[in-house]
Amino acid sequence: MSRIVIVGGGLAGLAAAVALTARGFPCTIIESRPRLGGRASSFHDPTTNTDIDNCQHVTLGCCTNFRHFCHTTGLAEFFRREPALYFVGPSGKIDRFAAGSLPAPLHLTGAFAGLSYLSWKDKYALATALRVLTRPVSEQDESESFAKWLTRHKQPQTVIDRFWFVVLVSALSESLERISVSHARKVFVDAFLAHRNGWYVDIPDVPLEELYGGRLTDWLTSRGTTIRLQSSADKIELENDRVTGVRLGSNEVIPGDEFVVALPFFRVLSVLPESLAARTELQGIKQLEPAPISSIHLWFDRPITDLPHAVLVDRLCQWVFNRTAIKSVQIRQSSAPDSNEDRLVDAFYYQIVISASHQLERSSKDEIQKQVLQELTDVWPIVAEAKLLHSRHVTEHRAVFSPVPGVDALRPVQQSPVANLQLAGDWTRTGWPATMEGAVRSGYLASSNILKRLEHDDAVLQPDLPTATLSRWMFGL
Ligand SMILES: Cc1cc2nc3c(=O)[nH]c(=O)nc-3n(C[C@H](O)[C@H](O)[C@H](O)COP(=O)(O)OP(=O)(O)OC[C@H]3O[C@@H](n4cnc5c(N)ncnc54)[C@H](O)[C@@H]3O)c2cc1C
Structure with missing residues (x-):
């Protein structure tokens, strides 16, 4: 049985692992962080004692590969349309x-x-x-x-x-x-x-950690795949134009026959051997540029809207997600300013998403929060009366790659110049922007290449939604 090693436990690496494991080829996943999911993951918030997502992740009906990934692994039931x-x-x-x-x-x-x-x-x-x-x-x-x-x-x-x-x-x-x-x-x-x-628009009903850390981890490990968290890949080892192993920060070498490197574009070249990183096919990676996404998490003492979400037009806040509709939480508050006694109060959780948040880099958290609260008050006046119990600001500075003109020519295909090494990641050539769908597609394409090499030719990539007859006729799509 071939030993398959996947470096990076984001959606690209996970999709490659799912495609291979489902076909009877368990893998070893090496992930530097203590959790899976990469840019689509949660962190623990001690005040509410809950896992909250780094940012609300949503997917669209046209994301056929991400949907297939969720159906294959049983995650689909945790999404609400x-x-x-x-x-x-x-x-x-x-x-x-x-x-x-x-x-x-x-x-x-x-x-x-x-x-x-x-x-x-x-x-x-x-x-x-x-x-x-x-x-x-x-x-x-x-x-x-x-x-x-x-x-x-x-x-x-x-x-x-x-x-x-x-x-x-x-x-x-x-x-x-x-x-x-x-x-x-x-x-x-x-x-x-x-x-x-x-x-x-499909929205997960549970924190991302529950999807990838819980359910998906069980799905993969119960089928023989090994997940090594807190294991950072230092260098890919190359001998005679063939990858032989992954050297970890601890100096341990994980040997293998087939490899997928599913790291973010700003990390991948440092892990590849110099001779490979210098190959012309991979030079475009250096020119990919990141774009930031910010999310502001707010917990009020009362509901501010019944809407499940809202798209705010012509404002700083772009999307508001009503997370209380999904799960209610309680926050510990002191009963009175001069009292040592605490009591638990209901907290109503809303998440505000600001994509391409370049302009926020020049503002303080207080300034941003003030503007956000003012905008929410303009739409829902009850915000002015509500008490803000807790807030968190998260900015992912390298959330996505910028889809600037000419970007697709910079993105390498999944088959690297070395036959037994595949690249994956939302930034590789998928035709899609930086999304969960793009990441899953890249993992599926990488696993397809491995399956071909193992003479197990199976179509992994899922087709797009079929184009409607009238759309073809009216627009030639
Ligand atoms: C704030 C934010 C909001 C977003 N919103 C949406 C959305 O609503 N819908 C959508 O479709 N997409 C969204 N995206 C984009 C989506 O999250 C990404 O496109 C996707 O998750 C990328 O997956 P990936 O596997 O390619 O990369 P990553 O998730 O970056 O995975 C790479 C993995 O490699 C690991 N790693 C790094 N270095 C090493 C090392 N040396 N050794 C081992 N492991 C290592 C990292 O820890 C990470 O787990 C959002 C992204 C962000 C940041």
């Missing part, structure tokens, strides 16, 4: 956005038409640009940012701020100036135009 999205316009009016009965690509026409914070003139400009965006990306498109494309296609500023920014910055975690036209096009085609179910 939102039947509608709630957009809160600048005036505070809430628009419910949901598919109608028409087939794709017309299923969301009514929902777009109903967005009260866009005028009919805005909607006409938006529809015109959306139609152009469905066309294949031209050379000129490829050379410019999506912000420039929008100006070239005469999009009014209100439409840019209230529509394009809202959808794309959430989906790609970058500012419009740093998004390529092809990545923007992919979001609209996959999520809104190609299939009726592409736009659905």
Whole structure:
């Protein structure tokens, strides 16, 4: 039996492990941190005595490989599908956005038409640009940012701020100036135009730690895969153009026959042997750039909204997730300022997500929190009366790679220049942006290459949702 070693227990490494383990090839996963999940993981919050996610992770209906990964491992039952999205316009009016009965690509026409914070003139400009965006990306498109494309296609500023920014910055975690036209096009085609179910948002009902640390760990280990946490890979060992093992920080060497290195792009080259890291095929990795995502976790003494989530338009806060709808918590509070006695009070937990949070780097936590609370008060005046019991701010400075024009040419394929070494990670060439879907795809592609080498030719990568007949006919998708 071939010994397969996977370095990195994020979703890319985990997906490779699941694909291989499911086919009877257990692996050894080496993860430097004390938990699995990588950028999609939780940490313990002592005040609430709960695991909270580094950031709310959501997935879309068009993410077919991530869904397959969850179905294979039994995680799918822990996701809740939102039947509608709630957009809160600048005036505070809430628009419910949901598919109608028409087939794709017309299923969301009514929902777009109903967005009260866009005028009919805005909607006409938006529809015109959306139609152009469905066309294949031209050379000129490829050379410019999506912000420039929008100006070239005469999009009014209100439409840019209230529509394009809202959808794309959430989906790609970058500012419009740093998004390529092809990545923007992919979001609209996959999520809104190609299939009726592409736009659905699925949200985990439990902390990410429960998914990857609990359920998935059990699934993998009960099938023979070994997970080594708190084991940091120092160097990949190469002999005669073949990887022979992974040297850990402790100097222990984990030998193997097939290897997957599923590390973040900013770490991978330091772990590869110099001769491999210098290969031309891998030089693009050095030019990948990171983008930050911030999340503000707030616990109030009362509910501030019944909505399961809200998309805030034209504000600093982009998404609000109502985590209380999922799990109630209690926080210890002193009864009175001069009392030593504590009592447990109910706490209502909301998480605010700010993608591409470059501008927050210049503000203090207090300033950010003040603005966030003011925005929440504008939408839900009860926030002014509510007591804030507890808060946490998390910024992941290297949350994703920036999908800038030309980025796909920098991303290497999973098969490395060394035959028994695969690369995986959301940043490898998958055609997808930095998402859980992109990470799972990369792990599936890497495992497919290994299965071929082991003469076990099996299709691992799952197909996209099929393109609706009318979408093909209207837009040639
Ligand atoms: C704040 C935030 C919000 C996000 N929101 C969403 C969302 O809503 N939807 C979505 O689809 N995606 C979202 N993403 C993106 C998504 O989390 C990532 O695309 C995905 O998790 C990347 O997985 P990965 O396996 O490629 O990389 P990683 O998760 O980075 O995994 C790499 C692993 O390697 C480990 N490692 C590093 N060095 C070593 C070493 N020397 N030895 C051993 N192990 C090592 C790391 O600890 C890590 O576990 C978000 C990301 C962030 C940060």
